[in-house]
Amino acid sequence: MAVANNELEKVIIQSVLEELAKKGLLPSKGKDHVMSSAMQDTPLYSNTSSEEMVTFPPLDEMQISKPFNADAVKAMKKSTPARIGIGRAGARPKTMSWLRFLADHAVAQDAVFLDVSDEFLKQNNLMTVQSAVTSKDEFLTRPDLGRRLSEEAVKTITEKCEKNVQVQILVVDGLSSTAIEANIPDLLPALMQGLKSAGIKVGAPFFVKYGRVWVQDPIANLVKADVIVSLIGERPGLGTAESLSAYMIYQPNEKTVEADRTVVSNIHKGGIPPAEAGAHLSDVVQQILTAKASGVKFNQQK
Amino acid sequence: MPESNIQTIMSVGIDIGTTTTQLVISRLTIENTASGTFVPHVEITDKEVIHRSEIYITPLSDRDLIDAVAVSKIVETEYLVAGLTPENIDTGAVIITGETAKKENAKAIIDALAGYAGDFVVATAGANLEGIYAGKGSGAAAFSVQRHQVVANIDVGGGTSNYAMFHEGKAVETTCLNVGGHLIEFERQGDRITYISEPAKIALQSAGQRLEVGERITLPQLRPVVKAMAACVVEVLKTTKQSELTRALLMTPTLRLEHTIRKVMISGGVADYVYAPQGPVTMMEVTEFGDFGPLLGWELKLCLETAGFVLEKPNETVRATVIGTGTQSVNLSGSTIHLQEKTLPLRNVMVISPFSSTIPDTVQGIGKAIKNEMLRLQANQSEGSVALALKGPRTMTFVNINLLAQGVLLGMEEYLSQNKPLVLVIEADCGKVLGQCINANANRPLEMVCIDQLEVEDCDYIDIGKPLMGGRVVPVVLKTLVFNR
Numbered sequence: 001m002a003v004a005n006n007e008l009e010k011v012i013i014q015s016v017l018e019e020l021a022k023k024g025l026l027p028s029k030g031k032d033h034v035m036s037s038a039m040q041d042t043p044l045y046s047n048t049s050s051e052e053m054v055t056f057p058p059l060d061e062m063q064i065s066k067p068f069n070a071d072a073v074k075a076m077k078k079s080t081p082a083r084i085g086i087g088r089a090g091a092r093p094k095t096m097s098w099l100r101f102l103a104d105h106a107v108a109q110d111a112v113f114l115d116v117s118d119e120f121l122k123q124n125n126l127m128t129v130q131s132a133v134t135s136k137d138e139f140l141t142r143p144d145l146g147r148r149l150s151e152e153a154v155k156t157i158t159e160k161c162e163k164n165v166q167v168q169i170l171v172v173d174g175l176s177s178t179a180i181e182a183n184i185p186d187l188l189p190a191l192m193q194g195l196k197s198a199g200i201k202v203g204a205p206f207f208v209k210y211g212r213v214w215v216q217d218p219i220a221n222l223v224k225a226d227v228i229v230s231l232i233g234e235r236p237g238l239g240t241a242e243s244l245s246a247y248m249i250y251q252p253n254e255k256t257v258e259a260d261r262t263v264v265s266n267i268h269k270g271g272i273p274p275a276e277a278g279a280h281l282s283d284v285v286q287q288i289l290t291a292k293a294s295g296v297k298f299n300q301q302k
Numbered sequence: 303m304p305e306s307n308i309q310t311i312m313s314v315g316i317d318i319g320t321t322t323t324q325l326v327i328s329r330l331t332i333e334n335t336a337s338g339t340f341v342p343h344v345e346i347t348d349k350e351v352i353h354r355s356e357i358y359i360t361p362l363s364d365r366d367l368i369d370a371v372a373v374s375k376i377v378e379t380e381y382l383v384a385g386l387t388p389e390n391i392d393t394g395a396v397i398i399t400g401e402t403a404k405k406e407n408a409k410a411i412i413d414a415l416a417g418y419a420g421d422f423v424v425a426t427a428g429a430n431l432e433g434i435y436a437g438k439g440s441g442a443a444a445f446s447v448q449r450h451q452v453v454a455n456i457d458v459g460g461g462t463s464n465y466a467m468f469h470e471g472k473a474v475e476t477t478c479l480n481v482g483g484h485l486i487e488f489e490r491q492g493d494r495i496t497y498i499s500e501p502a503k504i505a506l507q508s509a510g511q512r513l514e515v516g517e518r519i520t521l522p523q524l525r526p527v528v529k530a531m532a533a534c535v536v537e538v539l540k541t542t543k544q545s546e547l548t549r550a551l552l553m554t555p556t557l558r559l560e561h562t563i564r565k566v567m568i569s570g571g572v573a574d575y576v577y578a579p580q581g582p583v584t585m586m587e588v589t590e591f592g593d594f595g596p597l598l599g600w601e602l603k604l605c606l607e608t609a610g611f612v613l614e615k616p617n618e619t620v621r622a623t624v625i626g627t628g629t630q631s632v633n634l635s636g637s638t639i640h641l642q643e644k645t646l647p648l649r650n651v652m653v654i655s656p657f658s659s660t661i662p663d664t665v666q667g668i669g670k671a672i673k674n675e676m677l678r679l680q681a682n683q684s685e686g687s688v689a690l691a692l693k694g695p696r697t698m699t700f701v702n703i704n705l706l707a708q709g710v711l712l713g714m715e716e717y718l719s720q721n722k723p724l725v726l727v728i729e730a731d732c733g734k735v736l737g738q739c740i741n742a743n744a745n746r747p748l749e750m751v752c753i754d755q756l757e758v759e760d761c762d763y764i765d766i767g768k769p770l771m772g773g774r775v776v777p778v779v780l781k782t783l784v785f786n787r
Contacts, residue, residue, distance in 0.1 A: 276731055
């Protein structure tokens with residue numbers, strides 16, 4: 001009996017393996033080898049060294065096994081990028097949800113730790129200056145230094161930038177280099193076009209490496225611009241790492257505080273689309289110039 | 303620049319149907335719902351019906367012709383009761399429905415109401431739009447959002463049954479069947495037939511009944527005919543392969559039934575009898591209003607239940623269409639508005655969709671597609687304005703948006719040379735930047751409205767009203783002028 005069972009098992013395994021091999025799901029090595037590895041219960045597909053990209057199923061795929069009202073789950077999932085309606089395996093998330101979570105976390109970390117590439121800056125014709133920060137670690141641990149310019153930056157800006165402009169635009173990496181690379185190519189030309197059509201004098205935009213929002217204040221005083229627009233990468237979340245904000249300030253001085261800044265946030269393809277944001281910002285800048293104020297003072301005039 | 307963040311507007315809805323004419327006045331609250339750090343987004347946040355008219359029997363000067371002067375008297379009286387004058391009314395719509403939806407009626411009514419209906423009220427008709435307004439007024443659209451269930455709303459009136467299926471608040475399918483409670487007329491509370499309409503004759507023939515005007519009829523004689531009509535109404539929800547009778551009574555292509563119907567709502571004059579605890583048992587009860595509406599309602603309920611449909615009670619029954627017309631006909635749209643005050647309102651702007659699937663990737667390609675469509679519709683020869691309806695640029699990049707702007711200017715060259723305003727309606731969220739690109743690329747200042755995030759699919763004409771909220775938005779009314787027959 002035991003022998004007969006063993007024979008039967010072999011036949012079943014063999015036919016299954018042949019079927020898999022036909023579909024290209026097994027490395028096409030000798031049948032004997034495949035058979036024996038199956039018998040030994042070792043992983044058949046041990047390609048752990050492969051760096052091949054894994055593709056996740058689409059986000060709107062139904063992950064709840066027996067939804068009571070699938071339409072409701074779909075509608076709710078559509079309304080938020082949050083991880084809802086993802087089903088569960090016992091008390092734990094399903095493997096795919098967990099992997100997606102890890103992947104999104106990795107994307108967020110990359111956004112913080114990577115630099116905006118030189119190639120990108122060249123393509124977009126952006127001169128680079130650096131804040132008083134000297135390294136990524138220092139940037140993360142010393143926000144105060146990210147708000148000041150390096151001596152070299154002061155020199156470069158003084159020498160190279162046009163002075164007494166109405167508007168100076170800065171591209172600032174902030175906490176997401178990814179956001180810069182994802183949005184600037186569409187946002188910046190739209191903003192420049194809008195300001196140009198309105199006949200506003202704009203200085204050539206440039207890039208501030210390791211910069212924080214407040215770095216716009218010393219720059220405003222160097223270029224003597226009425227309005228500074230900082231396009232800065234937002235702290236990435238698990239929903240998106242591509243979100244960008246625009247901080248605008250009218251003639252900052254030593255008394256300037258956070259409430260004096262006007263902000264438009266959530267600029268990315270899933271929020272305000274970057275090109276549309278550029279056109280909107282151009283309107284806001286024109287209003288700030290007319291109001292001669294930004295932030296709360298600007299809102300109170302509305 | 304003072305910008306108010308909240309504003310109210312008065313909207314009137316007038317529904318002129320086969321049997322009844324009604325009016326409601328609603329107060330719509332419009333508000334910028336985006337927080338300060340976002341792009342402003344103005345929408346209607348509250349709809350409050352402040353006046354419901356009596357339900358009038360539609361005044362007719364002969365069987366098919368509406369007495370437009372009498373209708374305008376009704377409107378005048380109701381304004382007086384509500385304590386309003388035409389100057390108080392900002393927007394709204396007159397919908398001419400059912401059997402009365404005929405060209406000559408629409409024209410007469412527009413003329414007669416011109417003085418009473420405020421600055422921006424439009425006449426509209428079309429079976430599909432009627433079904434959608436009824437479903438929005440009955441609460442079916444809202445129900446489909448709240449419960450995430452597909453709801454079929456059937457507005458059963460005097461002459462027609464208008465279907466609209468809602469999925470997440472959006473009307474996904476519509477149709478119209480020539481079945482209503484007023485297709486055979488009787489002496490009030492009596493049993494003598496005074497009129498038999500054409501569709502009723504078809505139904506009678508199919509049921510093998512011979513009835514003539516002047517005859518007296520018993521309930522057992524009438525019931526099979528009404529049952530047959532109710533069965534037709536239900537059959538449309540069940541299958542796309544219907545009986546000969548149903549096909550004969552369908553006035554538009556039938557429902558495709560691409561969604562599973564979870565709930566059915568009935569609105570319209572017949573609806574109250576669908577949700578009544580018991581049906582009429584004597585001819586006197588049936589002909590309470592000189593027709594067979596009560597019996598049709600009851601038979602419809604039985605037929606729906608037998609077929610396994612789950613009935614849900616609507617918020618509004620007989621007033622669904624008029625409430626939908628008054629509160630739902632207006633869309634607000636913002637983005638780029640470069641217009642001189644005197645250009646608005648723009649009425650009967652013909653909607654043209656030059657791109658069937660994808661947008662060409664060159665300026666010349668885009669321009670040519672627009673030119674061809676303008677030529678095909680002879681839009682440059684017509685006097686009115688034209689609205690270009692687009693889904694979006696090829697991609698949302700600035701390069702592609704700018705390309706689209708240049709293509710639009712090229713394609714609309716001849717139209718713009720006649721000094722007509724450029725009207726663009728785009729579904730994607732890029733109305734501001736597209737408007738900006740058009741401005742930057744044009745060689746002179748253009749009169750332009752570029753509105754986004756609005757779908758104008760299946761709509762033939764739009765009206766654009768005077769700007770609200772300090773010029774940030776304009777009211778837009780979508781119209782289909784497909785008159786029955």
